[in-house]
Amino acid sequence: MRALTLGRWLRGARGRGGARAPRRVPPARAALTAPAPRPAPVPPRPAWQRGQQRPPQRKVTVEVLDRLEHLALVDFRDAEGVERLQKAIQFADQLHEVNTDGVEPMDSVLEDRCLYLREDDVTEGNCTNELLKNAREKVEEYFVAPPGNIPLPKLEERETFLQGS
């Protein structure tokens, strides 16, 4: 099968199809400018521009960054990580341009339906062995975890990039 390039399809498309609206190019002007009338309403220029004025970049305090590391239990690792967060917040600030007065938040697109709830009967289970297969540390039928209720060390004592900030 020969490759059908854009040009070929273009020519093909013009030849195909049923009734076509006649081109309304006034004959007197045809020789001068002859702008092809746009038969279909695809806008020729972008309908909007990306935000020229970006919202100002708000600096996030070290306390908040530390709090985030605690909550998320992931670290920023380096300045690039913090920069990434700053940019993300700046990007999200564009939301404030939208007027949402009187608008209810939308949790789900299926909000006008009821979720399916099945009967509270046990239909499956007894798969302890399969589930334990993927755990690295286990004893009999238990997953083994290090001691709990020990909070993460404070910022000064932790090894984290944020320490120097």
Next chain:
Amino acid sequence: MLRASLREVSAALKEGRVTPTELCQKCLSLIKSTKFLNAYITVAEETALKQAEESEKRYGRGQPLGVLDGIPVAVKDNFNAAGIETTCASKMLKGYISPYNATVVQKLLDQGAVLLGKTNLDEFAMGSGSTDGIFGPVRNPWSYSRQYKEKSVPKSHSQEDEESNWVITGGSSGGSAAAVSSFTCFAALGSDTGGSTRNPAAHCGVVGLKPTYGLISRHGLIPLVNSMDVPGILTRCVDDAAVVLGTLAGHDPKDSTTIQDNFKPFDLPNLTDVSKLSIGIPKEYHAPGLSSEILSLWSKAADLFKNAGAKVIEVSLPHTRYSIVCYHVLCTAEVASNMARFDGLEYGHRSDMNKSTESMYAATRREGFNDVVRGRILSGNYFLLKQNYENYFIKAQKVRRLIANDFVKVFGSGVDILLTPTTLSDAVPYMEFIKEDNRTRSAQDDILTQAANMAGLPAINVPTGLSERGLPVGLQFIGQSFQEKQLLTVAKWFEKQVKFPMIQLEVKRHDHGAFQHQKSASFS
């Protein structure tokens, strides 16, 4: 035979012109020859051959399970498939062998499909290039097509030039798109949260369908954004997509967000008369950065419908430009919540740190996630802080309603289907793509596909033509909720008019030696 459509090959299997094992072996051998594409993370060779043998026995008895019996398929690596490693291209899940099948995978297997393997993706499906997984980037098969080489690679090209010239597949279901595009399987599953099925479909020249939210079960799909994820279908033509949709759609008691309406699989009628159709052209979809080639293709498509008698009108979806910002906030917030399950205790990577549970979790997550994932988790947690909740998360939910209402208004005014471009440009070379970071790229690339996820509407990418560089470009149709039949019928008509060329893939017999990863799973 491998270039045929799913229905054609299914007919061939029924008539005995080819056997399932032959088909399976051909696909497996092609996968080996196209290893350099890095489309597959895991190739389940032994189990696939076993499934093919079972299928052959059924055909022998004259009792195939259906159209999909014996058809080789591939599944994105964020779907659980029992006995096969499911990694989501992340260190966090490396070595994790799923104990169960995702519902969609189970449905495919119940119909007799042969699961060839799991395809590559961006880590945890976060990204728009399929470049950020731990197994390396996926290469677009069109980089190795005669069409691309003739137009883009300089005449005096050496192997090194070719190495650096390859283009991305788009993401995040790039592996699935590449697998279908390079003929190694007849259908593939992807996931679509912000365009992750339609974007690579456009760049790889295949059909990518995002069904309505709630139509197909998400049970077993490792979640990214619970309120927007859907499993996506990638095939070589629209009819095939309808066949696969017919198998997968329907209520699942294990996923309570699937609707309970009865779903009836359908055959697509051959539409000849489009005069009763009303096609909407949303003007905001001419976004800044849209390439002139795609703009011209979009115009030609609109003309095509108009000349065939359909009503083509300009419509407005005024909040389109904010959909990507809204997505950014909602996605990171849901990700922060969904990624909390990865603590190393029950599955996946576990750090050796043993001082306390919290420090073990922190160390595991530090080691297991890459920059992109960690960045999103931290951003998400920021937006969910008490002081920010109202201003960001709730605000984004309100904007989401505005976006969804835009669509309701437009469809309520008599428009049946929307026609838009899928991407801003054709696939970019990898070396250029990695110059910007993941978040910037996603914000740029998902802009045209994202709103359909916000509103939960079905959308499909149909490959339309080749760009000047010889790479595929696709156009997107967005339909009304649960009106997949209408959407696919129109898409099929369009596909027939457009006659997108077949890729002329030139596969050398030797490996390219670039970063590649492939394993054979041998679990019984």
